Amino acid sequence: MTTSPPDGAAPPSEPRSMSRRSFLRGSTVMAAGVAAMAAGLAPLRKLSDYGSVDEFLQMHYSELKPEQMKVILERMEREVQRQYGVRPHVRDFKPMNGVEFVYALNLTRCTGCRKCVHACVAENNQSRDPGLEYIRVLKMPNGTFDMEKGDHNYAPESVPEPGFFYMPVQCHQCKNPPCVKVCPVKATWQEPDGITVIDYNWCIGCRYCEAACPYFARRFNFTEPSIPSEKLNPNMSYLGNRPRHKGVMEKCHFCIQRTRAGRYPACLEVCPTGARKFGNILDPDSEVSYILKHKRVFVLKEEVGTLPRFFYYFDV
Amino acid sequence: MKTAVRNYFVFLARSASVAFEGDWRYFTWIGVLFAICLLGLNAYSRQLSEGLVVTGMTDQVSWGVYIANFTFLVGVAAAAVMLVIPVYVYRNEELHDLVIFGELLAVAAILMCLAFVTVDLGRPDRFWHLIPGLGKFNFPGSMLSWDVIVLNGYLLLNVHICGYLLYCRYKNTKPAKWFYIPFVFIGIFWAVSIHTVTAFLYVGLGGRPFWNSAVVGPRFIASAFTAGPAIIILALQVIRRFTTYRVPDKALLTLRSIVQVSMLINLFLLANEVFKEFYTDNLHVASARYLFFGLDGHHALVRWIWTAVTFNIIAMILLALPLSRSLKWLDVACVLAIIGIWIEKGMGLVVPGFIPSPLGEIVEYLPTWNETAVCLGIWAFGFLCYTFFLRMAVPILQGTLNKSNESAAAPAAGIVSVKS
Ligand code: SF4
Ligand code: SF4
Numbered sequence: 001m002t003t004s005p006p007d008g009a010a011p012p013s014e015p016r017s018m019s020r021r022s023f024l025r026g027s028t029v030m031a032a033g034v035a036a037m038a039a040g041l042a043p044l045r046k047l048s049d050y051g052s053v054d055e056f057l058q059m060h061y062s063e064l065k066p067e068q069m070k071v072i073l074e075r076m077e078r079e080v081q082r083q084y085g086v087r088p089h090v091r092d093f094k095p096m097n098g099v100e101f102v103y104a105l106n107l108t109r110c111t112g113c114r115k116c117v118h119a120c121v122a123e124n125n126q127s128r129d130p131g132l133e134y135i136r137v138l139k140m141p142n143g144t145f146d147m148e149k150g151d152h153n154y155a156p157e158s159v160p161e162p163g164f165f166y167m168p169v170q171c172h173q174c175k176n177p178p179c180v181k182v183c184p185v186k187a188t189w190q191e192p193d194g195i196t197v198i199d200y201n202w203c204i205g206c207r208y209c210e211a212a213c214p215y216f217a218r219r220f221n222f223t224e225p226s227i228p229s230e231k232l233n234p235n236m237s238y239l240g241n242r243p244r245h246k247g248v249m250e251k252c253h254f255c256i257q258r259t260r261a262g263r264y265p266a267c268l269e270v271c272p273t274g275a276r277k278f279g280n281i282l283d284p285d286s287e288v289s290y291i292l293k294h295k296r297v298f299v300l301k302e303e304v305g306t307l308p309r310f311f312y313y314f315d316v
Numbered sequence: 317m318k319t320a321v322r323n324y325f326v327f328l329a330r331s332a333s334v335a336f337e338g339d340w341r342y343f344t345w346i347g348v349l350f351a352i353c354l355l356g357l358n359a360y361s362r363q364l365s366e367g368l369v370v371t372g373m374t375d376q377v378s379w380g381v382y383i384a385n386f387t388f389l390v391g392v393a394a395a396a397v398m399l400v401i402p403v404y405v406y407r408n409e410e411l412h413d414l415v416i417f418g419e420l421l422a423v424a425a426i427l428m429c430l431a432f433v434t435v436d437l438g439r440p441d442r443f444w445h446l447i448p449g450l451g452k453f454n455f456p457g458s459m460l461s462w463d464v465i466v467l468n469g470y471l472l473l474n475v476h477i478c479g480y481l482l483y484c485r486y487k488n489t490k491p492a493k494w495f496y497i498p499f500v501f502i503g504i505f506w507a508v509s510i511h512t513v514t515a516f517l518y519v520g521l522g523g524r525p526f527w528n529s530a531v532v533g534p535r536f537i538a539s540a541f542t543a544g545p546a547i548i549i550l551a552l553q554v555i556r557r558f559t560t561y562r563v564p565d566k567a568l569l570t571l572r573s574i575v576q577v578s579m580l581i582n583l584f585l586l587a588n589e590v591f592k593e594f595y596t597d598n599l600h601v602a603s604a605r606y607l608f609f610g611l612d613g614h615h616a617l618v619r620w621i622w623t624a625v626t627f628n629i630i631a632m633i634l635l636a637l638p639l640s641r642s643l644k645w646l647d648v649a650c651v652l653a654i655i656g657i658w659i660e661k662g663m664g665l666v667v668p669g670f671i672p673s674p675l676g677e678i679v680e681y682l683p684t685w686n687e688t689a690v691c692l693g694i695w696a697f698g699f700l701c702y703t704f705f706l707r708m709a710v711p712i713l714q715g716t717l718n719k720s721n722e723s724a725a726a727p728a729a730g731i732v733s734v735k736s
Contacts, residue, residue: 205438
């Protein structure tokens, strides 16, 4: 096709060589370009919360030696104090030997009051604005488990409403967790006591785990979280409820700062109906062992093969 | 040795300076692209300082247009092999030089891919956690870590092949076969791998039935081999319109037959998927129903997907008819196919995977203006790269930018004029 120039094409221009003039023009263009670039980057001036060099260079949790961890925890305490004016106690709680945590939830008892949701927010220093919650309670019509029929935003005068049952969902601490498998940088992993944790200082914020989780358990910090200082819970843990920053993932960790110190999770303590049961499945005398042995328990979405450590059951 | 290094730098410097020469149309084009890049950069700076709230993404729909564009562009990059195979496997010598244009397109596409993944990260400052050896690489567990490897590997392969061949042409030496042919063949398999791995990113998620389907991989390849060569056809048309480089008709027609076949396969696979979803009609059909017909009064994607389907079908008919042997109609078919596939495989694949959420919630997604500006910026950046690459490659292939005229510092005169 050696055809004539297509319609709309400009007439041929003369071949030129690089002259002094075009060089000067080139530099002017360059200078203007650099100036425009600087203007384009202007919003970065507001960027202040990207942390220190130490934080930038900090290694993965599994590679931190105890002395390094000590320094890091102190740094975090200072940071929290600077930001909130409250001196917290940040610790790195380790899993206990011979313990594997399991949750059991009695759907006959749950009344859908959402007290667990709010206790969780308070205990775990979740962002109040924008609001971020680990527990979702679904209002389900009797007679189905199709969650598309569930209501996430129910707000009646009083609960429970006849004809419905209520199903709280939070991280199931899966034994075969897809979220851990997909994380490209091992920022999230399963601990020996069965809790899947996130190193908020290692997560790159790709949100692949959020796409992989079949239970909508993960929450991303789309912006800098904000918590009123007086609401801050100063009893903190590295892998648990220390304040997070924007751009990282978080989720339920079975209140690691409580349960690894021998206490119950906040959601359990606050539940007015006793629907929530928690304990060590490796201890044959624990309450959860009893429930798993004697009640007809089930897990959500068994077919996805995640082997949750979170069981539901009905009393009757 | 020293002269070799010096020569190489002279080559680089001369190529770079050629990129900043041209007539007013060239500079207008570059200027406009640069301005759009800046717009994108500005939007991205805002995203950096405020977080991903400035996008339309939520916990429910946690990936959006960034990942959609990424997915589409991986396909474009992979499609460069559609020029490589005829030349190196079937010895179609007419296409020989054109391979370089295809590979340069792949380089530009991969650069855009990398940009799209980067802007999607919540903490881009921690990118070093992804560097094998330095950070903590979840390999082979995470498909995303595979993607990092195959994409960067593909980038290196293509940069090496194009760079080496162009440099040889510049020096008037014959390229040493052992120094590039093995890479060409590795590149063929590698191209398929980049797109397969990208498909596996989705396919591997058991909690998302819409993606968890074996046909997604083959569909990705088929749609890539439709949209990619279609883009190459358009690029070649631009090259022959705005430079003195002669692109033979035969090359375009070879590509046309590739697009033709791939589009048929693509639509066939799509039909398979649609049949399986709607005929089975179990609970898992919800995402597909949302995409094609809307769900419970939510139908943000319905218009888009039907546009895509219509465009694809029209493109297929045009390509099947002898009409598209005329280049004007071929262009129309290519444009329709590119838009159709961009929608189908970008937004049409990524977003419905999240709707409804695993707990049955329907939260819709629409990109915000800021997010769109970032995307436009990256596309402009890609076009800018490809323009520069072509600007350098054309005079080298034509011999006007050559070692022999090094001293006569008047490079690349030939390409400034529109061919007459
Ligand atoms: S429920 Fe989701 S976040 Fe929790 S362990 Fe399982 S897959 Fe991971
Ligand atoms: S968001 Fe963080 S924890 Fe989740 S996959 Fe990405 S890096 Fe891992």
